[in-house]
Amino acid sequence: MMRFCVLFVVLLVAGSLSAQSPAGNNSRVLEVSPELSVQELTPNDQGEYELSSGEKYFTSLVVKISGTDTFENSSVATDGSIYPLELDEHADLDRGLQSLPVIFDFPRQSARLLLPNVSESFSVYYINAGELPSSARTAGELKPLIKTPGSCEEPESVDQSEWRKGLSAPSYSRSYTETEHLIVHHSATSNSLTDYYNVVRNIYIYHTQVNGWSDIGYNYLVAPDGTIFNGRDPGDGEQDLVLGAHFCGKNSTTMGVCMMGDYSSTEPKEEAISALEALLTWKASKDMLDVLGSSPHPLNGDLNTIAGHRQGCATQCPGDKVFEKLETIRQDVFATLQACSDPLVVSTVTFYPNPSEGDVLIELPEETELEAVDLVTMNGQKQSIGLINEGLNGYRAVTSFLQPGVYVMMFKLKNELPQYKKIILR
Template identity: 40%
Template structure:
């Protein structure tokens, strides 16, 4: 009888705990939060009404933890953008809604918080022009507007702040590389940032999907998309613009389509803002912060993943190439070679006897430049006194003023 009594007590306690878990605490229109205690190296099962993404706040070390649902295991890593008192796992986004999952704690023990998000399925975005389709125009690339990807979700409402961009910060979202519904990814990141973290809006100015699609991020209201201050760079966001590559790129490299879109987006922004892709600027977190920088250049983080960070030199070069290709004036009679130039460059002269040259960087600063040699209608110049970067060469002949971009890579 006594044994039967204790079985009933344990069953009742289990049901009550499960009921308490199912209620949770609503922290947003689409987000619920639960608190529970766990032990290390244990597997716990949870039932939810509907979820499109899950993240877990914890204390201690994250090692060996994973979430399992629909027969698949998802390893958990630390969310390097979370700035709360506790640690947080990466946001685990699912292509299809789930109603239950299991959590293996690994080294985690003690009280945890489980944040469950339902981004509400919406139609996929299709037929969006890729950036290379607008490449010849050299203007602002095609993007998915907030009104499309945010359909049906609460809109942000706050007083925006704006800044002049001096550094462009590259991130990765640390989400699954297997997710194929990129609109769903952006919706979940938005809800995680606003309802999970309590931020005013999504943290990034732009997000780029593996297929090259660019999504507008933080809503600028009546301001400019590339000038609204986000929440992405180690708590020091002024003078920066944030671009997030959707996925995890610690060991896996971003796709060619993603990097192409990134470079073309950056070339548009750099050309618009007079930014030199090869330069550095002083920032409170780094006195020599590259104009095109990784998140890790500002604080202790792996973001944007080594496989991305290792290719930023390539990104700077292709960005500069795209700027050069969108030269203000193209003419077959005037060419610069080699371009990029490492120690010298040559100019094919236009007919006539009057040849004057001036050189400016992307901020309009003048640099004196004179031919070392002029022979057979070719002028040869040294770049030894120039730092690496993008310049505009003004060539005044007897007939016209011609401008061409010069890339110096000493």
Template identity: 40%
Template sequence: MINSGGNTLELLLFYAPALNILSKDTHVLVLGCMEPPSIPQSQWRMDLPEPTVLPTTTPTQHVIVHHSAGSNTNADPTALIRDIYLLHTQGNGWDDIGYNYLIARNGTLFLGRDPQGVGEQDYIRGAHYCSKNSYTQGICVLGEYTTAQPPEAMMQSLRKLIAWKMFKDRIEPENQSLHPPGDPNAYLVYHLDGHRSGCATDCPGNKVYERLHALRDTLTEDLLKCGFTSVEGALISGDLVIYPNPSKGRIYFSSYVEAPVIISGLQGQVLYQGMMDPLDLSIQSGLSPGLYFLRIEGTGVSEIIVVE
């Protein structure tokens, strides 16, 4: 429960009355990396004007970390976020709060820019990265970290959120790619990076920025524990990841299932039946290029696969 309070963020010009937050919504993704619990917009934005313009969706290629550059002593993160929302919407004239997610110093996660039914929370284009917001997700940690060390509870919450997102989208945290894609002026950005990688700013503060290198390493380990594979086109079926798709005939699974794997043609004829290899969790189908149905007997797993 987040207690109400009357404090306002020192560097912002807008004040929103505080709220009592009574519960958290929990969102879960199958497999090892779970979406952490969060405070929805309907709770922290209560009694404030709602966004009036529908948002735009974008795929995620880079996760960009920010700090709010405000107080490190305000004990009411809900009030801070409400003030940021008013600054962004009424001060900057933006459609909504600029960030996709915000994280309090105590680790509490808040949902940011509102999808309004247009798409999923993590695919909404924000307003946070130097006017180059497509293909990014913005996460703001509350506080000012030029010289102050970020709290571990906050950094752990950041780690869990990014692990879930990168597992979900098969993003490799230690890699770089050009941003914005297809732009003649594109430049290399780490898939996990700070605001300062895009333009002249101190954000997310030296002490958070210095942690990002180690966080990339930690996230790589987290993703491997979650069953992450960097192969494009993986299928998620219940608690099982099937990859690659398309394949060259050898098909891998994220965990061992002691049941026959059956592959059929489009007319229903069984073309392959066998058990997955328990050593490398794979089968060698030996199939010619084409479209097939794969199912695992007695599990409810059934997917369309492509062999090329």
């Protein structure tokens, strides 16, 4: 009887060991698709876990936890590098929390997870974005970024057919939207990454296969070296008009641009800001947007035309170091638009006197409709002015209360590009 009990215990232990996954936990890695595998793990007293996707490689991983557990003091370590687990503030979960993807420049087969604050079983998602040819691994090797810095032309960008090579294209019925607000995000991924194609590919798989979205959420993504990637696939429509999934569930009238990296405390590179400004300038010129203005949105009754994600809902995105630059970005974009639009010439609108010591009279050509008049200081600050209808095709702009100085007056006629002219107030 004793021999039978000993033999039974030995067989039970052996069976348990043989059922363990290569990660050393009592669970198997289950393949969901060629790009995604998932493993459910049981917490241990140490809060440390050896992760392995088995024979497959992974290029990023995501952790989902349950209940009131947190990602505080949690990280992933591999090849001497440590990556903190960052909460995805907008993952749509009924219960628990989800991390943003921890992305690696090169494929991995193992990693160490530090997760000390979990009390219930949790899941690890292994993403395998595959590899592009080595010649295309670094974004800067492919093409220059901006055709003509300081212009209003559309900047060059990497098409989906290039960065998505080898991955399945999305298949769904697209929606499109006119644009009133340009929303800036950050991906909160590691600033040490250099393979920007790989970053975009992993975000794409994360959005579509982990979050279950139809496509990548952003219209565009901007890499730290200034390379612009086309994001959400527009199908037969336009890249900047396809409706995304990036602004707190209220995406109509918005275009989303994601700055790749974590800018909570790290300054974005000059190349990335220049690329962002080039993209926003082109879009504002194309759609005749008032980049110094604001307008109502379901999430914000007075949302800036160029706004940060955090201005719509509770989030730290796009990080403090990008958010605090948005006012300068608005002014830079406005200055470039002025140069593109030749602000010293107004061909259809006239106003007088100039210089003026009081209010300014405005005359319009017949059968035109004046939508807005704005006065902007030479350093880009917009000043509100009153507008009084003086009769058919005539208005009086109330400017007598403004400080003396040089201003730019912007006229917006219906269905026309803005027109500009300098004015001196005495």
